[in-house]
Amino acid sequence: MTSRTQRTKVAVIGGGMAGCAATRQLLRSGRDVVVFETADGLGGRARSWHRPEIEPDVGINLMYVSFYKLMTQLIKEYGLEDELIRISSNVWISDHGKTVPLSSDSPLSLLTYRHVKLRDRVAFLLSTLAQVARKKKLDLFDPVKAAPFDDGASAADWGCRQVSRRGFDFLLRPQIEGFWNFACEEISAVHARALLAWMGGSGFYVLRGGMEILAEKNAEGADLKLSHEVTAVQLDGDGITVTAVGPGGTPVSETFDEVVVATPAPIAAKLVAALPTRTVGEETRRFLESQRYEPALSVSYLVDRGTLPAEAHIVAGGPEDPPLRNMITYPRTVRDASGRPVEKLLVFAYPGRANTRRLLGRPTEEQFSEVTKLLPSLWPDFPVAGAEPFQIAERPYGFPIPAPGRYRRSVRVLQELRPPVVFAGDYFNSPTTEAAMLSGVRAAAVLTKAG
Numbered sequence: 001m002t003s004r005t006q007r008t009k010v011a012v013i014g015g016g017m018a019g020c021a022a023t024r025q026l027l028r029s030g031r032d033v034v035v036f037e038t039a040d041g042l043g044g045r046a047r048s049w050h051r052p053e054i055e056p057d058v059g060i061n062l063m064y065v066s067f068y069k070l071m072t073q074l075i076k077e078y079g080l081e082d083e084l085i086r087i088s089s090n091v092w093i094s095d096h097g098k099t100v101p102l103s104s105d106s107p108l109s110l111l112t113y114r115h116v117k118l119r120d121r122v123a124f125l126l127s128t129l130a131q132v133a134r135k136k137k138l139d140l141f142d143p144v145k146a147a148p149f150d151d152g153a154s155a156a157d158w159g160c161r162q163v164s165r166r167g168f169d170f171l172l173r174p175q176i177e178g179f180w181n182f183a184c185e186e187i188s189a190v191h192a193r194a195l196l197a198w199m200g201g202s203g204f205y206v207l208r209g210g211m212e213i214l215a216e217k218n219a220e221g222a223d224l225k226l227s228h229e230v231t232a233v234q235l236d237g238d239g240i241t242v243t244a245v246g247p248g249g250t251p252v253s254e255t256f257d258e259v260v261v262a263t264p265a266p267i268a269a270k271l272v273a274a275l276p277t278r279t280v281g282e283e284t285r286r287f288l289e290s291q292r293y294e295p296a297l298s299v300s301y302l303v304d305r306g307t308l309p310a311e312a313h314i315v316a317g318g319p320e321d322p323p324l325r326n327m328i329t330y331p332r333t334v335r336d337a338s339g340r341p342v343e344k345l346l347v348f349a350y351p352g353r354a355n356t357r358r359l360l361g362r363p364t365e366e367q368f369s370e371v372t373k374l375l376p377s378l379w380p381d382f383p384v385a386g387a388e389p390f391q392i393a394e395r396p397y398g399f400p401i402p403a404p405g406r407y408r409r410s411v412r413v414l415q416e417l418r419p420p421v422v423f424a425g426d427y428f429n430s431p432t433t434e435a436a437m438l439s440g441v442r443a444a445a446v447l448t449k450a451g
């Protein structure tokens, strides 16, 4: 244990957005922080790949949305405003290859949207306005505020009460499933309602250099143990011992006063399995064990400009799990082999749930060849012959599923959090980088308030 003169020593397990946000707060409270991270860099799911031949370099293109308050504050504090690149929020919804635009912040676009009847469009607009009126309570990032709305209804139950089945499948479902991949039948109505309340009129940006820059800045001053996979967390007489496997399989063991577990929930559940109930309560343990995730597979291509709409989110509508659920297109300058700039479109393609599961972990060539076949299902004129395979990113723990009742359970777990072991991650809330960082701040506050 730390004596009166020693600084409190904290282990943060997981260097994603949540863990690094916790690290920042803990460093500010005067603690010594060691971050253990399996990967060879920080940022977790928000971490980009980088390809030097592409400009602007924004990797996997995680979106920063103007209503992310903590992120806005950090971007200002770190002087990164000039690194923000504005992108359009234009969504195109596909009905079996017939694709029409639907801009999320334009009532006019909604009123001219041809996939559903006028009655549904008007009902959807009114329902959106009703959620906007509850915006303060229907918080997208604070489960404590949102929990009272989590009455066990799914997004699909709720949506089909607002508009017809077809209205739901072509207005709300694609705007959720296109971006998070989980099925609306499996998630709480809170996620859908909070999205409607918050999205209208917001600006979308990507950060040059990738979102992980924020994680890296937040962790400055900590002792970073990259390429260290934590395998056990145990109580012993002197504190909490964290055991990890370092580069080349070297075992590392170190004892701490406090621990923040900021890995995906199923990994967190395994890591703390040996801790007694007085340290990790029953509710927390059951909550961690029961979280499920939709994996994500992002497959990108370079195509000629003008062959697809630029800065578009082309999303599959309809009730079924589509072969391909989303395509996002970004104009980019690519340096060819002789260093000459060539104007291209970088297209990110995301397969549907079944195809993602099938293709995850398969060889890269197979992933490209299988996904290439699917491209015309979303955009029949996709220039398949001229598409140049570019990059693949796999996220086995892609999106934690906010099941009906999950926001209420989150709150009970948050109330149970206590030193010396606390938890952080986007699985407490609607999964976004902002929510992940706020969960890290909350976890750190539990430790720092206690002493």
Ligand SMILES: Cc1cc2nc3c(=O)[nH]c(=O)nc-3n(C[C@H](O)[C@H](O)[C@H](O)COP(=O)(O)OP(=O)(O)OC[C@H]3O[C@@H](n4cnc5c(N)ncnc54)[C@H](O)[C@@H]3O)c2cc1C
Binding pocket: 013, 014, 015, 016, 017, 018, 019, 036, 037, 038, 039, 042, 043, 044, 045, 046, 061, 062, 063, 064, 228, 229, 230, 231, 262, 263, 264, 267, 296, 297, 298, 395, 397, 398, 399, 424, 425, 426, 427, 431, 432, 433, 434, 436
């Ligand atoms: C394809 C995709 C697109 C997305 N797009 C957006 C977007 O546009 N905008 C947005 O706001 N959000 C987006 N998100 C969501 C966002 O990425 C996540 O909500 C957020 O990054 C989660 O952060 P986290 O810290 O909770 O978890 P993670 O990022 O998963 O961090 C956990 C960390 O723990 C590490 N770890 C795991 N096990 C161990 C171990 N045993 N020992 C040590 N370290 C370990 C992992 O390597 C990881 O770095 C997207 C997610 C995906 C998958």
